[in-house]
Amino acid sequence: MTSLLTTFLNPADASATMLPCHDTDAADLFFSERPADLEQAKTLCAACPLIDECRQGALDRREPWGVWGGAIFDAGRIIAVKRGRGRPRKNRDQDAA
Numbered sequence: 177m178t179s180l181l182t183t184f185l186n187p188a189d190a191s192a193t194m195l196p197c198h199d200t201d202a203a204d205l206f207f208s209e210r211p212a213d214l215e216q217a218k219t220l221c222a223a224c225p226l227i228d229e230c231r232q233g234a235l236d237r238r239e240p241w242g243v244w245g246g247a248i249f250d251a252g253r254i255i256a257v258k259r260g261r262g263r264p265r266k267n268r269d270q271d272a273a
């Protein structure tokens with residue numbers, strides 16, 4: 177998987193350390209299985225100067241999962257909320273709504 181840092185910035189760029197997702201205490205939130213963690217990651221993205229470029233880049237690359245540009249990705253597309261683990265819905269059409 178491409179790291180967020182190498183996606184947007186030269187690794188030698190000191191400003192890379194300013195990205196919220198590059199904070200070692202918060203990095204795991206962006207790829208967590210827990211919906212609450214993903215919501216927290218989205219909140220952190222809101223302060224990022226690269227939010228628009230990050231989201232568009234993730235769409236272009238069809239990122240399989242994670243929070244990118246303040247949005248939750250699943251199979252290359254943005255979803256409103258990530259469902260927690262559990263029994264799947266009986267009617268899969270409800271997921272498209």
Ligand code: SF4
Nearest residue numbers: 197221224227230245
């Ligand atoms: S928008 Fe979010 S995921 Fe993208 S670089 Fe900024 S903090 Fe990281």
